[in-house]
Amino acid sequence: MIELISSVDDRYLTDEHRMLRGVVREFAENEVMPIAREIDREARFPWDNVAKMAELGLFGVPWPEKYGGVGMDTLASSIVSEELAKFCPSHSITVGATITLAASPIYEFGNEEQKQRYLTKLARGEVLGAFGLTEPEAGSDAQGTQTRAEQKGDHWVLNGSKIFITNGGVGEIFVATAVTGELPGGRKEISSFILSKPTRDLEEAQRVGVGHAEDLKYTPGFRHGTKEDKLGWRASDTTELVFEDAIVSNEDMLGQRGAGFKNFMRTLDGGRISMAAHLL
Ligand SMILES: Cc1cc2nc3c(=O)[nH]c(=O)nc-3n(C[C@H](O)[C@H](O)[C@H](O)COP(=O)(O)OP(=O)(O)OC[C@H]3O[C@@H](n4cnc5c(N)ncnc54)[C@H](O)[C@@H]3O)c2cc1C
Structure with missing residues (x-):
């Protein structure tokens, strides 16, 4: 021992x-x-x-x-x-x-x-949660986010994808960034949103009694994508997230509009x- x-x-x-x-x-x-x-x-x-x-x-x-x-x-x-x-x-x-x-x-x-x-x-x-920041063109340079959100009355419509998201398939509550506009000087305005989807492993979650909440309001147009086949940490679930005209109500914007990038950088400090x- x-x-x-x-x-x-x-x-x-x-x-x-x-x-x-x-x-x-x-x-x-x-x-x-x-x-x-x-x-x-x-x-x-x-x-x-x-x-x-x-x-x-x-x-x-x-x-x-x-x-x-x-x-x-x-x-x-x-x-x-x-x-x-x-x-x-x-x-x-x-x-x-x-x-x-x-x-x-x-x-x-x-x-x-x-x-x-x-x-x-x-x-x-x-339920398990996940954080969606990384994209194919936005890894170390997190400001390279290309996922976009367009406001339409009482909701936002998100299009794009994230990669390498821990708990992406198994999770049900997500926070994610998207570009919501352009700032003076051409910089991206990035905001963050809360989204939900059912866990991929519904049967397992129901068997063990955690991992799925019936009363969550799922986000239409939001799903997990491919699961990564990694070299290490293989029992951790790492997947893509996909937003296809995903509809997020205004009340599920997280924090102030435009504060998503700054806030997520602070979140990463805790993650580190x-x-x-x-x-x-
Ligand atoms: C197992 C795992 C779990 C993850 N979980 C999450 C998660 O839950 N949520 C999430 O949002 N992301 C997650 N990530 C993504 C992770 O945060 C990114 O992998 C990380 O930000 C690096 O981005 P990248 O992989 O695109 O590498 P790149 O940005 O392509 O970097 C590759 C290499 O180039 C170097 N490099 C990059 N830019 C420069 C530069 N300008 N000058 C010099 N060198 C540079 C980097 O230091 C690195 O060594 C996860 C990744 C892994 C592997």
Whole structure:
């Protein structure tokens, strides 16, 4: 048995952090380690463990209790990432992407109604979330976004696609950027939106009891595309997202019009903390 030593310096941890670390470490040793190699080889998404992680409250660690969370902090979230990633980064990124990339911008930039409608579901682990920024022409240069949104009365119509989206197929709640206009000087005005679609793995989600919410209002014209066949992290679900005249109501714009790029860059800062914790 390998001796596992946490890299998060003990001096910074409260008793609550240590307790959380113990719970996640025990879960990882008992439930993740035995299947890690097999699910990676088979590129199989670990739905049974997603249900167990939801029951442990791992998807809600940093969010306030009033939004279905555990009421801890970013350090606690990093402890979860670190402990899971010791055995299986796919488990870790499934939780990490839902927390730091999907729930985080809704918590930071969403209005109260959006938080009640979407954040609570993500925090309780009822459904998984994803963040759509990257496009074929917009990787490191995220401002290269080509997905467009056109306002038509009480809704926006989105056309375009995203690639490499973690939880893209399995997830049900999404945040994504699109170009909503042109700024003086010719720069793109980029805004962000909240979208929903049913999980690809409906049967599995129904079998384990998490991953699908009947009461979500799905976005017409929005779907996941091809699943990536990756070299590593193969049990993490990475797909395209496709917007074909996708109809998003005005109330599902996330944050101010034109603030999408700036807000998503802030979201990525949190994502980077989570990613660093994976690699400790
Ligand atoms: C497993 C996985 C999961 C992901 N999950 C998500 C997700 O959930 N949501 C999401 O939106 N995206 C996601 N991504 C996308 C990820 O954020 C991008 O891959 C990343 O932004 C890099 O973009 P790119 O792959 O297009 O690489 P490129 O931008 O093509 O870069 C390729 C290489 O060129 C270098 N390079 C790029 N531009 C320059 C320059 N101007 N000067 C010098 N060097 C340069 C880069 O450093 C890099 O080494 C995921 C990617 C992977 C692999």
